[in-house]
């Protein structure tokens with residue numbers, strides 16, 4: 565009887581598709597070029613240190629994140645299947661997002677997700693295990709895989725493969741909210757179009773994030789946007805300050821995670837407001853902060 569033997573990948577592997585060229589040099593190194601990349605990008609790691617990211621650096625728990633390029637921004641595929649009016653205001657395009665090296669790394673990783681799925685998942689699982697191994701078993705460590713994407717990682721075995729890691733994300737997919745796995749907490753994102761689902765999740769004790777903005781005579785952009793207040797309640801549900809930390813697994817259940825509309829430019833702020841993505845704060849009502 566023949567027995568199945570595992571065949572080793574013979575590197576390098578070259579993949580050409582959808583205008584991109586991917587070269588897999590080894591299990592830990594790849595180069596992506598073409599498409600919307602002005603120059604070739606080398607990828608040697610997928611996860612980024614939480615300290616280097618303004619979203620996760622406030623976390624007390626050691627946290628790493630995976631930053632892909634959102635929606636269908638690489639020219640094919642779509643890592644945000646449920647995105648509607650959030651695309652223009654997406655945080656991926658604020659702050660350091662437009663810096664060519666930052667954008668290039670996110671594009672390259674997203675191309676690898678689509679064109680070299682096996683390589684990507686092996687690399688990701690390896691990096692997750694290495695990260696977990698850096699800390700003692702009693703120390704909680706966290707990972708946010710959808711920094712700028714909305715991929716159901718539980719469907720790819722990633723969450724179950726690493727029971728010692730606490731994963732968390734935001735999603736616009738109404739079918740994967742709350743404690744998706746014992747080690748995976750997912751907060752639903754209200755975007756101005758999915759209110760019925762947002763209210764249902766809140767009534768069921770799950771959490772919903774809502775983006776708020778303060779109406780003023782001048783557009784509040786850049787650092788000033790972080791100082792916008794938040795309302796104390798939204799549709800009768802308690803609001804907590806989602807900007808104090810990004811660590812969502814410790815949030816109480818059944819609350820609104822209040823976020824501020826953070827826009828780099830007047831245009832992106834206007835887009836977030838006119839699309840209905842961000843909610844105006846009624847300053848006559850109680851304010852949280």
Ligand code: SF4
Pocket residue numbers: 634635643644646647648650651653654655656711712713714736
């Ligand atoms: S779903 Fe999230 S990551 Fe995707 S475009 Fe919308 S805000 Fe950005």
